[in-house]
Amino acid sequence: MPKSLYVHVPFCEQICHYCDFNKFFLKNQPIDEYLELCASEMEKTVHSFPTDEGISTIYIGGGTPTSISTHQLQYLLAKVKQHFFLAENVEFTVEVNPGSADEEKMAMLYEMGVNRLSIGAQTFDENLLKAINRDHEAKDVEKTVELARRVGINNLSIDMMFGLPRQTMSQWKSSLEIVCQMPIQHISAYSLKVEEKTVFYQLLRKGKLPMPGQETEAEMYEYMLEKLNENGFHHYEISNFAKEGRQSLHNLTYWNNEEYYGIGAGAHSYMDGVRRANHGPLPKYMNALKNNELPYFEEHVVPTMEKMEEQMFMGLRKRNGVSIQEFQKKFGKDVYEVFPQVIEKLKKNLLLEEDKGRVKLTNKGLLLGNEVFEKFLLGE
């Protein structure tokens, strides 16, 4: 039964060159109507998939949730609280674009119970910020952090990106230097992956996107592990680092292969063993709800085999890997029997190791995660 909730706000004031998430240029969009329909999706969802436990993590993501007005965002958060029963210590995260939340909006977030922000800094190099088409400046990050702390939101995460076009090692180092000085608790660091239907994809195809290359990317990653470790950020997932006790509980839901609600256009959910994807295009999403239907675009009943595969390729993303005992408890099977020879071979290749009853990536395996995960797909 889901204990987590994701809500998607698919609007942005500016579209980043790398972004292929479900998002729409804000101007002239039927935002109010969208939010109302989100509320009705919440109501229907809770009705169809009730849970007797409280929601322990909420993540409002986008798009740019803070691109809509204070009033609109407040409406959405109120609807979340109206339809879902929140656990006492709920982790309540909102994605924030640096500079996009003024004091009033920030105070409202705090008032509504938001206790964690994920701030999309990406880089502190002004030229790179322009090159990836972010609509903030480096100094906005610090301002946002200060503002959040002033209104009382103290659990802060910053998103960083490396392997950006033309990004040099020294640019990356100085960005990390800045972020380490900030009073934050969590860092997510993603490497750029050029996806179809983005400006970057167009450029790449035309040979006009000078990517740093595998070597540099690997060096950037390795440098980051060292640097963040020195500064007290514990590496707990391939791309995530946290101060003691400040891991992202919401994202751990995904990595632990647990269930979650997903509300909004293009949102994904995992309820009662079924993975679903909502319609992405606004008219489709909204029409479905207007017709009093749940806005599902895809539904996939996950067979046990796939569940076990997912337990591994998601779970191994965590630095402490997958517990053999938990696997046994969840599926009633021994992980070595389910994946005959897979773990053994990967251990032999020094990509996996077993420690205190947990199977996990080695340091070498960390950089070659996909090579490892692939081996846990047994189906044709």
Add this chain to the structure above:
Amino acid sequence: MKPEDRIKRRDKIRNFSIIAHIDHGKSTLADRILEKTSALTQREMKDQMLDAMDLERERGITIKLNAVQLTYKANDGEEYIFHLIDTPGHVDFAYEVSRSLAACEGALLIVDAAQGIEAQTLANVYLALDNDLEILPVINKIDLPSAEPERVKQEVEDVIGLPMDEALLASAKNGVGIEEILESVVKNVPAPSGDPEAPLKAMIFDSLYDPYRGVIVYIRIMEGTVKPGEKIKMMQTEKEFEVQEIGVFTPKPVNKDELTVGDVGYMIAGIKNVSDSRVGDTVTHAHRQTAEAMPGYRKLNPMVFCGLYPVDTNDYIALREALEKLELNDAALQFEAETSQALGFGFRCGFLGLLHMEIIQERIEREFNIDLITTAPSVVYEVFQTDGETLRIDNPSEMPEAQKIEYVLEPYVKAEVMVPNEYVGPVMELCQRKRGNYIDMKYFDANRVNLIYELPLSEIVYDFFDTMKSSTKGYASFDYELIDYKESNLVKMDILMNGDKIDALSIVVHRDSAYERGKNVVEKLKELIPRQQFEVPIQATIGQKVIARSTIKAMRKNVLAKCYGGDISRKRKLLEKQKEGKKRMKTVGNVEVPQEAFMSVLSMDENK
């Protein structure tokens, strides 16, 4: 038919074919002749009727021979029976051409009024002379502004030595001169001789496999008469069959009660395989055999070999079936199963020449929908070993170790390149680079030169045509014939990946060009093979000696460091795609190599 009727009929028959270079208008002329002789109504008339297969149409050449029976009412008021026999236009099929010419008494020699004689025309004229055909020269395309019929006539006289005073002028495209050509055929092409009552002697000049009827044999009756129900025998293969059906093409197949002297038509006799009805073989009656078979029969030996492998290993059986089907139709195609460590299960195939090879490859890909990996074409080397043993090697990977080899012979061809003056330089340069020996250079006129070189066949199969075409803007015409085996300083070059030899990439190469070839291959592989989890050295070696090397660096990073939120299925798809990609790779040693890398290296030419 009564014996005297058969004689009467025989004397009204004219069998002829058309000799022309590609583009000189053979097909158009054939179409005009079909029109004039009312073989087809306009509605049935399909442009360029004789080029049946799509592939032929596209390449503008005729691969399969065809024979059409036509009736022509001549100016003398008599009705004549024409058999127009089509011939393939390429050197690879010289033998087939010679057999279809042997089925004729005459040939129309078509020469383009603007371009003059081309290399292939010449080769076919000599084949026609060998067969003692009456050659009727026709200067075609006289409608072109650039036409110079008088100059071309002079050229034909000078080069071939044929008297041109009676040469006909025509424009097949505009229908000019067609009637004159037909009248000339009546007047000048001799009627067949041969006794209709003698024992049957018929020559096979082509055969075709039909999935419903079995092999359809194209025959020309030289002596005797054949009827359905009779027992016949193939004199070379000694196979016996019972005739089920005989007939002629008009061009639609029309069955007949008998075929007699001079007739050109088809025979169906429950033959399962074209190799039982080889081109050039003589058909006779099983119980009343002719004394002597037709001269000139030859069992064709492939000159060029290559390995054909399915890109998708699951297509192996389908590939075998495709080859078997093509073999039904093509007695010159040879194949046997072979296994390559690098490419898996496939077939070693032998072809008459490069064009033949390309046609077979294309047909497998198009008609049977099988993607192929083709290894570099190889010729047959004669290897004399130190122990006195002699080997014939058609697969470079089977070349013995250098120290066991006393010397190696390779096939040489005599090549004629006809080329406008201004391109003589580039062609000579190419021939020199390809280890050619200059033999002669003849000027046809102030503008056109015939260059004669002796070249190793192996150099022609590697990137010769394309280079020649591009360096002469397509103006050169080229022909070659096998002349001899000669000793050469040849070495076997192997490609090693992570220390393991990749058999499919071994080539036999002249020592002087080994370094260059080796360097190209290792660089290309480095470019195309994705990084592995370990560093992979690639080496080109001759014996123990490394002549070129490159290194694929170890994979440094392959991990999705991106947030897809709750979209787990996307992560799954990404991993599935990666896994799928690896499935399509061949594991050589412990290196995963994409098919494209093999294909690209194998198709690599030196200009790229």
